[in-house]
Amino acid sequence: MDETLKSLHTSNCQQDSINLLSRVAVNLPGMIFQVLQRRDGSPFVLYVSSGCQDLFELEPEVIQVDFQGLLKLIHPQDIKILTESISASVNIFSPWRWEGRIITPSGMKWIQCTCQPQRQANGDCLWDGLVMDITDQKQAEEKLRESEARYKAILDAIPDLIFRISRDGKYLDLKSEGANITLSKEEIVGKNLWELLPRDVAAITQEAIAKTLDSGTLQTYEYQLPTPLGVRDYEARLVVSAPDEVLAIVRDITQRKQVEAQLHLSAQRDRLLTESLARIRSSLKLDQILQTTVTEVRQFLQADRVFIGINNAKLKGRTIAESVDPNYPSVSGWSTNDEAYLQELQNLLKTNLVRVIEDIRQTTISPKVKAHFQKFKTRASLTVPIMLGDKLFGALIANQCSGPRNWQPMEIDLLQQMSEQVAIAIQQSLIHQELAELNTNLEHQVQERTAQLQQKMQEIEELHRVKDVVLHTVAHDLRTSVMGNLMVLQNLLKRGLGNGDWGLGNSGPPLGIRGNGDWVLGKESAQSLIPVSSSIIERMIQGNDRQLKMIDSLLEIHSCEKEGISIKREPVQFSTLMEGVIADLEPILRQNQATLKNLIPKDLPLVMADANRLQKVLASLLTHSLQHNPPGLNFTMKATFEAGIIRTQIQHNGMAMSKLECDRLFDLYVRDPQDCCSTSIGLKMYLCRKVIKAHGGEIGVTTNHKRGLAFWFTLPVN
Missing domain, CATH: 3.30.450.20 (PAS domain)
Incomplete structure (x- = not known):
């Protein structure tokens, strides 16, 4: 180890330096380092503070072993600037400062390095420095630059x-x-x-x-x-x-102000049109509508005069409504019969549809029209035709008398729409007049028809009265005659009991018929009488009995149609009611060798019913079945309760009917005259429907295509 390292690694010096750097590092953000760069360029790490853990995410020992590993964290785009700045600082031993990016496991960071290189006696370089995390600062600066650029772009735009x-x-x-x-x-x-x-x-x-x-x-x-x-x-x-x-x-804001002014005028125009239409819809006073129209249009246009002129065969050419500035002449009451002048005005409107004159002095017009303008001091004019269908009725006209005027498109549009509203008002008034005339004629016709109808009703009432009198008179006479016949025939039948033939017995005077048709009861010789058997008398009794029942049915039907059927309702147990009705019908069933199976439950609720009327209904239904089938018919009676209704069904195994016959069975109509029993039975079936309807129920019949019918009727419970 060279002299520099020896001096730096003396025990006292090393410990003092480490203690000093550690104390400083505790109070500083980032990482403190001390690196010795040898003359050959190789680095030797003398000290790295614990801040490297947060900054580079590496332990101090790792950096001390491999200082070159830090260079691997530098962003590739910043390595060149880093090496150039280090070389520049080493060459002149000036303070080194560098900012750049590093890439750590947690992401990219911005760091700032500051250091003061110190030349050693042996030519080595000692670096004491500080590395700080400036990521937040860089991000703030970037946002500030973006914000400034954005604001500058906004200001430029x-x-x-x-x-x-x-x-x-x-x-x-x-x-x-x-x-x-x-x-x-x-x-x-x-x-x-x-x-x-x-x-x-x-x-x-x-x-x-x-x-x-x-x-x-x-x-x-x-x-x-x-x-x-x-x-x-x-x-x-x-x-x-x-x-x-x-x-x-x-x-x-000039354009905005112009738009606002246009919108204001447009709103005024729309209000004017809406109010005008509302007046037309709510009023039939044409004069008032037209006068209000010209007044409001002049106010909107700020014109000197607005008026309505008409021209038709009845009214000729004249002014019918006007609003004018008091400083200028009025055209109210103006009229003319000059056909040529009126035709010229009509041609102008038909040709131009909207006649716009901004300055009469700059417009080519006929002498008559020019004289008219001069008479009423007109300098500018806007004329819109009033059309009724495809016919010219008149015109809505605005005049400027104070000087020339440049008529605006919105003003022209307003006058056109107002002319349409005026046309609607005029048409409405004409239609109202026509309707008034039609109503007058219609009232006369209604009065005439009413008088005729009252007369016909009186005639019908008289016919009904006569019919009632005739029906009661004829029915009374027929009933008296039939009952008399029955009494005679029944007495005769009683007198002939025990003998085989009338007119040949020994128990009483003989009975027979002369050749002229007279009945004879006396002691004439048997050779002069035609004997009458008891079976003939019985059939005569049956025929008279049927006639009597038919007369009674006719009278009952007439009474029902006129006054309604009378029902005496009483709360009764339905099963008990049916049992009593069936018991009363037992003789007619036995007479026709028929059977009736009663399957009606005992627990059915109470019904409000007229027992006598229901007995007649069941008798009529059974009689109809018995008379249209041979003896030996089998009946089954059922009943069910659902939704407050008791439905009763009477089914037999006899002959079926067509659907048309089923649909018409309970109607009142003339039956087949070939059926001797059809008329009386038909009346009874019609009365059955009346009785069930009076109870609040329904009645009908269904047919089985193979065999048999099923009558049904419903009754509401109590």
Whole structure:
């Protein structure tokens, strides 16, 4: 070991140095190092503080063994600068300072190295230095550079003027790139705003500067300046930028102001159109609508005169509504019968649709039209036709009398839309007049038809009254006659009991029929009488009985149709009710050799029903089945309860029916005259439906294509 190393590694010197460096390292961020660079360039690490663990993520012992390992952590792009800086420092033994990047397991870091090289007597170089982590500082600097670049880009992109102005109104600096300004920077900076601005604008600006500096808040104001391009509108925003200094951002808002003015006019126009349409929809007073229209249009246009002129076969050419400035002549009441003049005006409107005259002195017009303009002191005119369909009805006209006028597109559009509204109002008024006339005619027709209808109703009521009288009279006479026949026939049948034939018995006077058809009861010779058997008398009794029942059914149906069917409801147990009905029907079942199986449950709830009416319904259903089938028919009766309804079904195994017959079975219509029982049974079936409907239920029949029918009806429970 050479003399330098020997001197550095004496026990006292080494321990003192280590103790000193350790004490210093405790109070410093980063890593303290002491490295000896020999004359041959090889390094020898004398000391490395524990800060290398956080900085390089290496233990001190690792660095002492392999100092060149630190170079492997240097970012590849920074190695060249590092080596060049070390060589430059060694050559002149100047202080060494380097900033660069290292790559550690946890990621990239920025470090700063500072060191003072010391030449040794033998030519070696001793490096005592400090390495610090400056990653946070570098990141902050990078963000600051990005922010400055971003702000610079924003400022460069802003077309506004930006001024720095002192409290006393002196222009300190300005940014004018992209702004429309006529003065150069040199002509503005150093001058006072009172020297460059009109006095009213300078006063407003000076006041805003004072408010901004005193309150520390943003101040905004608007002003106008005359420029070579005309009067321009500006908006200024002032903020505090330094003590007694403001930053003023000035923007040209002329276009925005124009747009705002246009939007304001557009809103007024839309309001005017909306209100006009609302008046037309809510009112039929045409004169009031037209007068309000011309008044509001003149107010919107700020014109001297607005009026509506019409021209048609009835009214000729005249003014019907006008709003005019009192300083100019009125055209109200003006009219003309000059067909040539009116035709000329019509042709002008048909040709141009919208007639725009900005200055009558610069327009070629006929002498008559020119004279008309001069009479009413018209200098400019805007005329829009009022069309009813494809026909010209009149025109909506705006006049300027004070001088020429440049009519704007929005003004022309307003007049066109208002003319359409006026056309709607006129059409609505005409339609209302036509409707009034039609209503008058219709009222007369309704009165006539009402009188005729009342007369017909009276005739129908009279016919019903006559029908009722005839029905009761005929039914009464028929019923009396039939009942008389029944009494006679039943007495005759009783007298002939026990004998085989009438007219040949010994128990009473003989009964027979003469050749002329008279019945004979007496002691005429048997040879002069035609004998009558008891079976004939029985069939005659049956026929009269059917006629009596049919008459009763007709009277009952008539009463139902006129007054409604009478139902006496009582709460009854349904199964008990059916058992009683079945017991009453037992004779007719036995007579027709029929059976009825009762499958109705005992636990069905109560129903509100008229037992007598239901008995007749069941009798009619069974009678219909028995009369349309041979003897020996089998019936099955069932009942179910669901959703507050009891549904009863009576099924038999007899003949089936077509669907059409099932659909019409309970209707009231004329039955097949070939069926001797059909009419009376049909009336009974119709009454069945009436009874079930009166109970609040339904009734019907379904057919089995193979054999049999199933009648059903429903009843609501109590």
